[in-house]
Amino acid sequence: MGTKKQLTPYEKVLTARDVKRPGIMEYIDMLFDDFMELHGDRLYRDDTSIVGGIALFHGMPVTVIGNRKGKNTEENIQYNFGMTSPEGFRKAVRLMNQAEKFGRPVITFVDTPGAYPGLEAESNGQSNAIAESIARMSCLKVPTVAVITGEGSSGGALALAVADSVWMLENEVYSILSPEGFASILWKDAKRAPEACEIMKITAEELKEFGLIDGIIPEGKKLFPALDKMFLAELTRLGKFSGSALAANRYQKFRRMDGLYKNTSAWDGKARISN
Amino acid sequence: MTIDDIFKQRKKRWNSLIRIRRNETVEECECPKCKQRETVDKVRANKWVCRNCGYYLSMAPMERIQMVCDEGSFREMNGDFTSEDPLHFPDYGKKLTALHNATGQTDAFVSGVCRIAGIKVALGVLDSRFLMGSMGTVVGEKILRLTEYAGRKKLPLIIFSASGGARMQEGLFSLMQMAKTAAAVDRFKQNGGLFLSFLTNPTTxxxxxxxxxxxxxxxxxxxxxxxFAGPRVIQQTIGQTLPEGFQHAEFLLEHGMLDAIVEREKCRETLYKLLAWHQK
Incomplete structure (x- = not known):
């Protein structure tokens, strides 16, 4: 991939969706030892579109959570194309709570076309499950690192990405919704997705410039060594903070993502209008 | 925004409020459901509920505030925040200006402090008429500030939601507002604050x-x-028609996602009751 440096945003979307790309299990195999998967949300069922469990990273136990996509149609049906239902988010929250209790860092891998838009998912409280996951992750008292390894789309991606340190692989995308969805809402034409990609600003480079992500990981041969190095450096750095300092810093970090809104004057405590 | 603009904006709002007070409007509005036309005054007197079919019309934030707050008690906060258009999105700036001129608001969220039957609260209202009440950087920042203000002053927090979701024109910045507002509200609750979330049509x-x-x-x-996902998206994904009433408040109540459904008539009264029970 070293030669493909100049991909257009839409080509990056296609790269991010390529089934030949490494999946969550390959990342776990390459970066961690002794992974043990932990299943279920203790409420209803086990959502296989999210993998979670405990593994050793350089000898240190860490909680790993990530989206799972299939490599072929059969697997994709089994994992619901990486689209998570409320049960999956609730499983993630359960594992985060467990990690916090036992002081384990949380590492997440994000690769999802979005939360599942289905009948059952809605009936079981999709909104609530995502909101709880975002809120829980924002105040965890252990170090958290998130990596966008494919397509990070909508609230379903954010539910696993409210981390102390958020990284993206160089050719992947992170967006508010899929370019197809964006084009169909804006122009009532999903085929204009390539055009949508240009104005959506979804590539790692653009997001790094906005300060919405913390760093970019090169792809190709360097991918796994670079990830390993990054995790080690970040966990060492974050490990020096107390739990409450981590939560407070994380809160401040997301609090600042304000798109440079224009604050012409802070509230002066006086009436502006009254009814 | 120059000083001149601020004064112009204030004047405009004053004028519209004075018109509301004097009941001077003769405009008509149409019920989206039964198409019955009525004067705005009559609909307003009925709390924006259609007198023919009982449909709940959407309300402008100031109307909602008037409905629930003690008269004259509302003080707006951060009313002048405007979006910086972080993505330089085509035509977005023009749209915002047009909406600003039409509504007198700089974005889709009006927030401030008020009293409800004497109890001081931090109150925010999303406006579905302003880019579908979508949450961009301004809405997110205002919700965060309102929540933090409520936390500092130990006030209960009430937010009336009406929104199509995150604001597309601000891309990933909008997505981050989800993290920001959820974190702020969560923190507020952990510190003992009472957050009443009032969902109105549509909250998606x-x-x-x-x-x-x-x-x-x-x-x-x-x-x-x-x-979370709208009916059209679900229909496209699963390719079948959705059951009657799916994703409406009654459906959510049945599935355990809501505490209660409150009629507009009883809104102020219910809020007061809950606030009174939680007073420290």
Whole structure:
């Protein structure tokens, strides 16, 4: 991939969706030892579109959570194309709570076309499950690192990405919704997705410039060594903070993502209008 | 925004409020459901509920505030925040200016402090007429500031939601507002604050999947559409027609996602009751 440096945003979307790309299990195999998967949300069922469990990273136990996509149609049906239902988010929250209790860092891998838009998912409280996951992750008292390894789309991606340190692989995308969805809402034409990609600003480079992500990981041969190095450096750095300092810093970090809104004057405590 | 603009904006709002007070309007509005036309005054007197079919019309934030607050008690906060258009999105700036001129608001969220039957609260109202009440950087920042203000002053927090979700024109910045508002509300609750989340038609996408679903008590208006993915998206995904009433407030109540459905008639009274029970 070293030669493909100049991909257009839409080509990056296609790269991010390529089934030949490494999946969550390959990342776990390459970066961690002794992974043990932990299943279920203790409420209803086990959502296989999210993998979670405990593994050793350089000898240190860490909680790993990530989206799972299939490599072929059969697997994709089994994992619901990486689209998570409320049960999956609730499983993630359960594992985060467990990690916090036992002081384990949380590492997440994000690769999802979005939360599942289905009948059952809605009936079981999709909104609530995502909101709880975002809120829980924002105040965890252990170090958290998130990596966008494919397509990070909508609230379903954010539910696993409210981390102390958020990284993206160089050719992947992170967006508010899929370019197809964006084009169909804006122009009532999903085929204009390539055009949508240009104005959506979804590539790692653009997001790094906005300060919405913390760093970019090169792809190709360097991918796994670079990830390993990054995790080690970040966990060492974050490990020096107390739990409450981590939560407070994380809160401040997301609090600042304000798109440079224009604050012409802070509230002066006086009436502006009254009814 | 120059000083001149601020004064112009104030004057405009004053004038519209004075018109409301003097009942001077003769405009008509149409019920989206039964198409019955009536004068705005009559509909307003009936709390924006259609007198023919009982449909809940959407309300401008100031109308909502008038309905629930003690008269004259509302003080707006951060009313002049405007979006910086972080993505330099085509035509977005023009749209915002047009909406600003039409509504007198700089964005889709009006917030401030007020009293409800004497109890001081921090109150925010999303406006579905302003780019579908979508949450961009301004809405997110205002919700965050309102929540933090409520936390500092130990006030209960009430937010009326009505939103299509995250604001597309601000891209990933909008998505981050979900994290920001959810974190702020969560922190507020952990510190002992009372958050009443009131969902009105429609509350969907990024708003329903962040702060709006995190209320200590979640209330909704009858028949309000409340969901993560809208009915059209679901229909396209699963390719079958959806059951009657799917994703409406009554459906959510049945599935355990709401505490109660509150009619507009009883809104102020219910809020007062809950506030009184939680006073410290």
């Amino acid at each position: 996408g990024g708003v329903s999947a962040s702060f709006a679903s995190l209320g200590d008590i979640i209330l909704a208006e009858p028949d309000a559409l409340i969901c």
